[in-house]
Amino acid sequence: MCCGDEVFQHLHPELAGRITLASVPLRDSDSLLSRQFSAVVCIGTIIHVAGEYLFEFAPQIRDLVSQEGIFFLSGSIRNLPSQENRDEHGRLIIERAPEEIQLLFELGIFLRP
Numbered sequence: 001m002c003c004g005d006e007v008f009q010h011l012h013p014e015l016a017g018r019i020t021l022a023s024v025p026l027r028d029s030d031s032l033l034s035r036q037f038s039a040v041v042c043i044g045t046i047i048h049v050a051g052e053y054l055f056e057f058a059p060q061i062r063d064l065v066s067q068e069g070i071f072f073l074s075g076s077i078r079n080l081p082s083q084e085n086r087d088e089h090g091r092l093i094i095e096r097a098p099e100e101i102q103l104l105f106e107l108g109i110f111l112r113p
Helices: 005-011 051-064 098-106
Strands: 037-043 065-074 083-086 092-095
Touching: 037 051, 051 065, 051 098
Parallel strands: 037 065
Antiparallel strands: 083 092
């Protein structure tokens, strides 16, 4: 995250109580998992999710988005083979091919039971 909830709410007080910042995948005890939202936005998030957590991350997102809601995912695609790197702050960065991300959808993870 570039900033915490406090900084964000200070910059945009009109959105207080309407926006939540969280790391993914969420812990099983996270109160967000008991809620649904009309929109979930993940900007530059999936590049920081380790491969072993993708299949935990995707169903959590599905469950967070309401039936009529929208999920917006933005990431970095440089047409490189998947590779794992860390930036100067130690944050995980994985460049993924579009096909890898598309696979999450094709496997039916986003189909509701």
